[in-house]
Amino acid sequence: xxxxxxxxxxxxxxxxxxxxxxxxxxxxxxxxxxxxxxxxxxxxxxxxxxxxxxxxxxxxxxxxxxxxxxxxxxxxxxxxxxxxxxxxxxxxxxxxxxxxxxxxxxxxxxxxxxxxxxxxxxxxxxxxxxxxxxxxxxxxxxxxxxxxxxxxxxxxxxxxxxxxxxxxxxxxxxxxxxxxxxxxxxxxxxxxxxxxxxxxxxxxxxxxxxxxxxxxxxxxxxxxxxxxxxxxxxxxxxxxxxxxxxxxxxxxxxxxxxxxxxxxxxxxxxxxxxxxxxxxxxxxxxxxxxxxxxx
Amino acid sequence: xxxxxxxxxxxxxxxxxxxxxxxxxxxxxxxxxxxxxxxxxxxxxxxxxxxxxxxxxxxxxxxxxxxxxxxxxxxxxxxxxxxxxxxxxxxxxxxxxxxxxxxxxxxxxxxxxxxxxxxxxxxxxxxxxxxxxxxxxxxxxxxxxxxxxxxxxxxxxxxxxxxxxxxxxxxxxxxxxxxxxxxxxx
Numbered sequence: 001x002x003x004x005x006x007x008x009x010x011x012x013x014x015x016x017x018x019x020x021x022x023x024x025x026x027x028x029x030x031x032x033x034x035x036x037x038x039x040x041x042x043x044x045x046x047x048x049x050x051x052x053x054x055x056x057x058x059x060x061x062x063x064x065x066x067x068x069x070x071x072x073x074x075x076x077x078x079x080x081x082x083x084x085x086x087x088x089x090x091x092x093x094x095x096x097x098x099x100x101x102x103x104x105x106x107x108x109x110x111x112x113x114x115x116x117x118x119x120x121x122x123x124x125x126x127x128x129x130x131x132x133x134x135x136x137x138x139x140x141x142x143x144x145x146x147x148x149x150x151x152x153x154x155x156x157x158x159x160x161x162x163x164x165x166x167x168x169x170x171x172x173x174x175x176x177x178x179x180x181x182x183x184x185x186x187x188x189x190x191x192x193x194x195x196x197x198x199x200x201x202x203x204x205x206x207x208x209x210x211x212x213x214x215x216x217x218x219x220x221x222x223x224x225x226x227x228x229x230x231x232x233x234x235x236x237x238x239x240x241x242x243x244x245x246x247x248x249x250x251x252x253x254x255x256x257x258x259x260x261x262x263x264x265x266x267x268x269x270x271x272x273x274x275x276x277x278x279x280x281x282x283x284x285x286x287x288x289x290x291x292x293x294x295x
Numbered sequence: 296x297x298x299x300x301x302x303x304x305x306x307x308x309x310x311x312x313x314x315x316x317x318x319x320x321x322x323x324x325x326x327x328x329x330x331x332x333x334x335x336x337x338x339x340x341x342x343x344x345x346x347x348x349x350x351x352x353x354x355x356x357x358x359x360x361x362x363x364x365x366x367x368x369x370x371x372x373x374x375x376x377x378x379x380x381x382x383x384x385x386x387x388x389x390x391x392x393x394x395x396x397x398x399x400x401x402x403x404x405x406x407x408x409x410x411x412x413x414x415x416x417x418x419x420x421x422x423x424x425x426x427x428x429x430x431x432x433x434x435x436x437x438x439x440x441x442x443x444x445x446x447x448x449x450x451x452x453x454x455x456x457x458x459x460x461x462x463x464x465x466x467x468x469x470x471x472x473x474x475x476x477x478x479x480x481x
């Protein structure tokens with residue numbers, strides 16, 4: 001091998017990457033060739049100097065500045081409130097729902113129990129009412145948001161032990177305005193002479209907002225009750241829902257005796273319920289908006 | 296993983312490798328300022344691309360690969376500026392705060408400029424700066440940072456045979472520069 005070839009092996013030789021044969025060739029050559037030995041020593045020295053080059057220390061503030069840049073690059077941290085915004089809105093909506101539910105339920109309960117207490121003449125009707133109440137009829141307030149409203153409908157349990165028994169029901173029609181987007185429940189006094197009826201429900205036959213399942217259930221109950229009640233009271237005719245003909249209407253029989261106290265209560269209850277419903281709707285809307293934002 | 300978790304996890308990576316990366320950059324650029332900028336850039340690139348790590352190599356290898364490629368790219372960009380400025384030899388040697396000018400001063404083979412403190416180390420550092428990027432980097436990885444042939448071949452994504460031959464050429468080139476420098480001195 002000539003000097004050029006040998007010198008080409010120096011690098012591998014110094015890294016112990018040569019084959020035994022190559023090692024031997026190099027060793028024997030440099031023993032006899034001063035030029036190559038000189039080159040070999042220089043190469044070796046250079047490598048050693050490179051190996052011994054001092055490691056530089058990190059400049060001051062390097063780490064801090066780097067992490068600062070990295071932090072700036074990453075998205076902003078959500079505050080705890082923002083993070084749980086959705087949960088808060090759900091809780092708020094649920095709370096409002098309970099309030100509304102409670103308000104409606106209690107006012108209706110009080111009306112209902114008043115009717116029961118005040119009824120003295122029509123024992124049969126009362127019996128019917130009791131029977132009806134025992135079956136736990138479900139009244140739905142017709143509105144565009146039928147499913148929502150269906151949930152809200154108070155379940156009349158006919159619990160006569162309610163403390164709001166003082167309020168007596170008058171002839172009043174509970175009408176849900178189905179023409180508007182929001183359900184506005186209005187209690188309108190019923191000037192009818194009917195002593196046996198109180199109608200709750202939609203008058204508008206065109207709007208089919210009451211959920212079928214609820215209607216059918218209620219229809220069944222009404223059929224059971226009105227079947228007995230109608231012959232006994234002609235006054236029901238105007239108000240009582242004919243389940244077979246008008247599916248949209250839901251009728252409920254209650255005490256006819258007017259009670260001044262109850263009359264006073266009804267508008268107040270109506271206002272409270274109305275307000276509560278509006279608040280609920282707003283909160284639900286907000287909830288969905290926030291949900292959309294989050295997504 | 297939470298956003299905060301990402302940054303915290305990344306900081307651990309930074310702590311493990313920042314000195315190593317800085318030193319690679321320092322040996323490449325030859326001065327603190329350029330090395331500082333280049334190595335910060337390496338970690339920013341790393342952070343941006345962390346999700347593209349495909350586990351087809353060790354994390355250290357992948358990190359070094361980014362460091363090496365980033366430093367070479369940045370060096371080439373700077374080299375253009377240095378070369379353009381290198382032709383104005385009649386400009387004063389003592390210049391104020393121009394980093395490119397200072398780089399030329401640092402690495403110009405002007406005998407009057409040489410401070411005889413640690414001649415050998417300086418001599419070697421200056422010689423390194425005159426190497427081509429590929430030769431410089433392979434010497435940095437092997438001789439300065441002490442990586443094995445296998446590690447170097449993984450980082451540079453070439454065969455061990457290529458590493459062997461490139462190292463040989465790089466060392467020869469360095470040797471020749473030193474010899475040339477010494478001849479010029481005498």
